[in-house]
Amino acid sequence: MRQLTLPFSYLFCDMYFIILLATVLLCGVVDAGKYCYACDTGDSSCTRQQRGNAADRFCNSDCIMYVNTANGHTVRDCAKEERTNCSLIQNKRNCSTCYENKCNHEPLF
Structure with missing residues (x-):
């Protein structure tokens, strides 16, 4: 047993x-998914805390490689259009180098 x-x-x-x-x-x-990663700190779909996070980390719009999961557009396009559902889908190889060189922040990944 x-x-x-x-x-x-x-x-x-x-x-x-x-x-x-x-x-x-x-x-x-x-x-x-809680954070809206966009350079546009006036994004109404983000809370104040989320906008602060975005402004701190993503200071150079040329570095941004995020897409809107709803329509596949880039964040820059998303900021012009619906601005909702901007979530973290990053090209890590390109962005991390750019953050270190131009933003003087640690890479996100």
Whole structure:
């Protein structure tokens, strides 16, 4: 009987770990979507705190490689159009170098 209980305890631990990992990953994705990464600090779709974050980190519009997930346009286009749903989809290789050289900030990734 003890041999039967051992595999079930391992299964429970595995499931617990998987659920915990999934929760952490999901929270990270949701948290990334909270911020509106756009150079336009007057963006009405961003809260004051989010605008401050954007102004601090993305000081050079030439560095911005983000897209609007709703229509696939760049942030610059998004700022002209709907300005909603500007979320973090970055070309890491290009942006991180640009931040270091021109913005004097640490790269985001």
